Amino acid sequence: MAEAKQGNRWTMVIDLDKCTACQACVIACHAENNVPTVGPEQINMGRAQHWLRIERYWQGEYPDLRARYIPVLCQQCQHAPCEPVCPVFASMHSDAENINVQVYNRCVGTRYCGNNCPYLARVFNWFDPYFPEPLNEQLNPDVTVRYRGVMEKCTFCIQRIHAGADRAALEGRPLRDGDVVPACAQVCPTDAIVLGNLADEHSRIHEFVKSKRAFALLEDLGTEPAVIYLKGGESHVS
Amino acid sequence: MSERISRRQFIALSGLTGTAMAVSGCTINLQEPTHLEPYVVPPEEALPGQKVMYASTCGQCPAGCGILVRVSNGRALKIEGNPLHPLNRGKTCARGQAGLQVLYNPDRLRNAVRQDQRGAKNYRPLYWDAALSLLADRVKAAQPGGVAFYGNLIPDALATIVTSFLQAIGGQPPVLYDTLAAMDGRRTLASATAALLGSSTPNLPLFDIGQADILYSFGANFNETWISPVAYGRAYGQMRSRPLGTRGYFVQFEPRLSATAAVADKWVPVAPGTEGLVALALGGIIRELGLARAKDSPAAALFRAVDVRGIAAASGVAVEKLEELARAFARFPRPLALPGGGLAGHTNAAPAMTAVMTLNALMGQAAGPESPILLTPAPPDPAFASALPSSFADVKALIDRMSSGAIDVLFVAGNPIYDLPVATKFAEAMARVPFVVSFSYIVDETAVYADLVLPNNTYLESWGYQVVTPAGARPCISSQQPVVTPLYDTRQTSDVFLDLAQRVSDATRKALPWPNTVAFMQEQMAKLVGKDASYSTKTAAAVWAGFRQYGGWWPQDEARTQARQVAAPAGVMVPRPKLEGDPAQYPFVLYPYPSTLLGDGRGADQPWLQEGPDPITTASWGTWVEINPETAKELGLARDEVVKVISPHGQIEVIVYTHPGIRPDVIAIPLGQGHSNYGRYANRRGANVLGILAPAVTDAGDLAWAATRVRIEKTGRQQTLPRIENNVGVDFANQAGKFPG
Numbered sequence: 001m002a003e004a005k006q007g008n009r010w011t012m013v014i015d016l017d018k019c020t021a022c023q024a025c026v027i028a029c030h031a032e033n034n035v036p037t038v039g040p041e042q043i044n045m046g047r048a049q050h051w052l053r054i055e056r057y058w059q060g061e062y063p064d065l066r067a068r069y070i071p072v073l074c075q076q077c078q079h080a081p082c083e084p085v086c087p088v089f090a091s092m093h094s095d096a097e098n099i100n101v102q103v104y105n106r107c108v109g110t111r112y113c114g115n116n117c118p119y120l121a122r123v124f125n126w127f128d129p130y131f132p133e134p135l136n137e138q139l140n141p142d143v144t145v146r147y148r149g150v151m152e153k154c155t156f157c158i159q160r161i162h163a164g165a166d167r168a169a170l171e172g173r174p175l176r177d178g179d180v181v182p183a184c185a186q187v188c189p190t191d192a193i194v195l196g197n198l199a200d201e202h203s204r205i206h207e208f209v210k211s212k213r214a215f216a217l218l219e220d221l222g223t224e225p226a227v228i229y230l231k232g233g234e235s236h237v238s
Numbered sequence: 239m240s241e242r243i244s245r246r247q248f249i250a251l252s253g254l255t256g257t258a259m260a261v262s263g264c265t266i267n268l269q270e271p272t273h274l275e276p277y278v279v280p281p282e283e284a285l286p287g288q289k290v291m292y293a294s295t296c297g298q299c300p301a302g303c304g305i306l307v308r309v310s311n312g313r314a315l316k317i318e319g320n321p322l323h324p325l326n327r328g329k330t331c332a333r334g335q336a337g338l339q340v341l342y343n344p345d346r347l348r349n350a351v352r353q354d355q356r357g358a359k360n361y362r363p364l365y366w367d368a369a370l371s372l373l374a375d376r377v378k379a380a381q382p383g384g385v386a387f388y389g390n391l392i393p394d395a396l397a398t399i400v401t402s403f404l405q406a407i408g409g410q411p412p413v414l415y416d417t418l419a420a421m422d423g424r425r426t427l428a429s430a431t432a433a434l435l436g437s438s439t440p441n442l443p444l445f446d447i448g449q450a451d452i453l454y455s456f457g458a459n460f461n462e463t464w465i466s467p468v469a470y471g472r473a474y475g476q477m478r479s480r481p482l483g484t485r486g487y488f489v490q491f492e493p494r495l496s497a498t499a500a501v502a503d504k505w506v507p508v509a510p511g512t513e514g515l516v517a518l519a520l521g522g523i524i525r526e527l528g529l530a531r532a533k534d535s536p537a538a539a540l541f542r543a544v545d546v547r548g549i550a551a552a553s554g555v556a557v558e559k560l561e562e563l564a565r566a567f568a569r570f571p572r573p574l575a576l577p578g579g580g581l582a583g584h585t586n587a588a589p590a591m592t593a594v595m596t597l598n599a600l601m602g603q604a605a606g607p608e609s610p611i612l613l614t615p616a617p618p619d620p621a622f623a624s625a626l627p628s629s630f631a632d633v634k635a636l637i638d639r640m641s642s643g644a645i646d647v648l649f650v651a652g653n654p655i656y657d658l659p660v661a662t663k664f665a666e667a668m669a670r671v672p673f674v675v676s677f678s679y680i681v682d683e684t685a686v687y688a689d690l691v692l693p694n695n696t697y698l699e700s701w702g703y704q705v706v707t708p709a710g711a712r713p714c715i716s717s718q719q720p721v722v723t724p725l726y727d728t729r730q731t732s733d734v735f736l737d738l739a740q741r742v743s744d745a746t747r748k749a750l751p752w753p754n755t756v757a758f759m760q761e762q763m764a765k766l767v768g769k770d771a772s773y774s775t776k777t778a779a780a781v782w783a784g785f786r787q788y789g790g791w792w793p794q795d796e797a798r799t800q801a802r803q804v805a806a807p808a809g810v811m812v813p814r815p816k817l818e819g820d821p822a823q824y825p826f827v828l829y830p831y832p833s834t835l836l837g838d839g840r841g842a843d844q845p846w847l848q849e850g851p852d853p854i855t856t857a858s859w860g861t862w863v864e865i866n867p868e869t870a871k872e873l874g875l876a877r878d879e880v881v882k883v884i885s886p887h888g889q890i891e892v893i894v895y896t897h898p899g900i901r902p903d904v905i906a907i908p909l910g911q912g913h914s915n916y917g918r919y920a921n922r923r924g925a926n927v928l929g930i931l932a933p934a935v936t937d938a939g940d941l942a943w944a945a946t947r948v949r950i951e952k953t954g955r956q957q958t959l960p961r962i963e964n965n966v967g968v969d970f971a972n973q974a975g976k977f978p979g
Contacts, residue, residue: 020474
């Protein structure tokens with residue numbers, strides 16, 4: 001398990017008070033990351049392949065009922081339970097971004113990592129993805145297409161992190177807040193999702209993570225997620 | 239070019255020229271050689287070709303959001319929102335994201351086809367010239383007024399051309415009926431606004447919910463599909479961004495807890511069709527308690543002598559609760575009431591919407607510079623006046639003309655056989671039309687019964703523009719341009735009509751003199767010369783360039799258009815809703831709702847949208863019926879049981895989903911599925927609830943889509959509804975209850 005290192009600390013903040021579960025992020029993630037669709041039979045077997053899903057919980061009883069939404073994606077743990085169980089170091093911590101990465105060409109498909117992930121954020125390719133022509137034209141050339149037997153998960157759109165860093169280097173300046181916007185944050189109509197570098201003191205998320213509303217999923221497991229949620233739904237009318 | 243150019247550089251540069259030609263019309267910065275990636279020896283993992291963004295307009299619903307499409311090597315790779323566009327500001331919804339699967343759909347028609355026997359699906363390819371002369375002959379031979387056009391809310395460029403064409407041949411104006419627009423209540427909302435605010439022309443407003451302290455939404459599912467969900471989503475985010483204490487209190491009045499109601503601070507399950515009555519009661523109580531801020535307004539007259547007790551009994555909301563809600567609404571400086579689409583589906587649609595709008599007037603919010611009701615501003619030129627969709631009454635009139643043999647040629651740019659209730663008998667009427675032309679890009683349920691299918695280009699391959707309605711704080715004409723060359727031998731429908739005009743008569747040649755849509759657009763856009771924009775509008779050429787580059791035309795600064803004063807609503811009383819079907823035989827009220835992902839069914843051919851989980855049920859790839867758990871218990875029904883839902887006008891089979899947030903006397907079914915012909919991803923999945931609706935009409939002349947009663951019958955069969963709830967994680971398949979995800 002990797003200790004928090006110096007350098008970048010990519011962190012995502014999700015404001016649950018703003019999330020409307022509109023699913024725009026889910027579809028944007030499919031489009032950006034070449035995530036295949038698996039069809040109804042596979043979904044019934046628990047093999048839905050969304051990297052990002054919006055969980056819905058009921059609160060109260062009819063008629064005083066509310067739904068609570070939590071978008072769940074790879075939490076990019078600083079102490080990631082998926083890393084030590086991988087026999088081939090396919091699931092590992094990246095020093096440069098300080099997130100958890102999956103090396104697809106190392107993965108041998110033991111699924112130990114998926115088994116060990118308390119957030120159920122990892123999805124497995126049970127079959128080769130199928131894109132009947134010309135649907136294959138939609139594939140994003142910046143992202144690998146994964147094949148049967150490979151585990152995959154949210155990468156914080158690492159291709160966009162790299163592109164942002166390259167652009168900044170090209171312009172001879174340090175990476176600024178807002179240079180890197182993952183697909184889910186870019187599309188989110190309510191701006192519920194924000195990605196930033198916690199190492200950058202001027203980043204917007206610096207304020208957010210200090211909020212009284214901030215919490216992490218299953219905090220007591222000590223996984224130290226890099227996804228911080230802001231609790232929602234406090235009302236000023238009784 | 240320097241003389242000392244090396245062979246390697248030469249090849250690099252020729253590669254670049256090719257790329258530049260492929261992406262002409264956009265910018266490549268030649269000053270920055272670091273961006274150039276020659277074909278010769280590409281660096282490891284780098285891709286040849288510079289990625290460029292094309293600005294255009296989304297075509298997945300009638301809202302008209304601006305998009306930027308990332309294109310590389312002639313392939314469209316990703317759709318993003320256009321950050322400059324005043325409506326959506328860089329954001330899109332789920333449907334907007336899936337547009338690439340319209341373009342690259344494997345089931346698209348690749349050329350014009352005709353079939354000799356309707357429904358036989360024995361399509362024969364046809365050259366466009368042959369197709370157009372065949373069509374011209376049919377149009378010329380038609381009886382006077384015998385050519386009709388039925389379409390969805392098509393982009394304004396096409397609508398303008400079609401209207402001119404029909405006018406030139408002496409036909410009636412096109413019937414543009416849209417299920418989403420009907421479920422938004424667009425027409426009813428526009429006329430209620432016009433009546434209240436004393437405007438002679440109907441005007442579709444956009445409500446600025448971002449500034450509201452307290453928001454009462456009467457059946458407006460604005461976070462899902464209502465009118466302009468991305469614009470409302472942005473505003474909802476603003477409302478929730480304000481600090482605690484002024485964060486915006488949000489109450490949703492709706493018989494079913496929708497995804498919008500799910501994020502409300504309070505959900506009030508009112509009886510179907512009594513939303514307007516509840517608004518009336520709230521206004522009555524506010525007036526009674528002396529809390530009205532516009533006491534002397536003529537609008538206050540509506541709330542005189544309201545029967546609060548009677549309304550409490552009819553709506554199922556107790557008098558004490560109504561009082562509590564009324565006091566809360568009157569307590570804050572900026573209250574706002576939304577007359578949503580849910581109201582438009584009942585027979586009392588018009589007065590119900592008026593009551594909600596008048597509630598705003600009672601609190602002094604309907605007019606004046608502080609008003610959150612933003613009227614659609616006047617267009618920059620009369621040529622850009624946008625028409626409202628046709629009413630359901632117009633559709634019925636067309637069906638009557640078709641059945642009586644008055645129509646010889648019918649153009650269809652939509653899917654009425656799927657969209658319209660079976661009881662309207664559109665299919666039977668269409669069978670009596672001698673010649674039917676469909677413009678569908680895929681063989682859909684209507685195209686199967688067409689004689690000629692002239693596939694339209696998808697919206698990512700087409701030219702056009704859309705006058706954004708409602709536009710919000712400034713007028714906006716959103717531009718549409720092809721982001722890739724058309725994949726197949728398809729032709730955009732506006733070009734078909736321009737070509738047809740050349741072949742039919744002198745009158746049509748005169749009315750539509752343009753050789754193609756681009757020439758037509760250039761002439762239209764020349765009307766914007768000298769108008770304020772963020773780019774130069776000095777010459778027609780400058781406008782044309784800026785219009786495409788920035789994604790449209792809109793003024794630089796916001797100028798909110800609000801009503802100056804409130805007119806008195808003329809003696810409106812909200813009647814009780816009338817429901818079709820005998821309550822003894824049909825005990826439940828059917829509440830159909832547009833799917834967040836599939837819309838009214840137009841999205842069903844896109845696998846991303848099929849697989850996208852519904853926000854409430856987390857289900858996908860199917861149709862379910864939402865039943866209150868108590869009702870299900872009484873009927874002895876459990877989840878994943880297949881039942882028949884029977885209305886007086888038909889029946890469908892759907893899977894039971896017990897929904898704790900629905901009234902016990904109501905069942906809800908999402909739109910979108912039940913296609914028999916719409917490509918491999920849509921066919922033979924779920925059921926189409928639109929088919930079994932009663933063809934009832936509201937007092938505003940629209941389809942009363944929420945006014946059908948139904949009963950439920952068991953089939954004894956089981957079918958698992960695909961959903962991720964309780965079914966998440968690689969190794970936890972079907973262990974329901976283990977993870978409450």
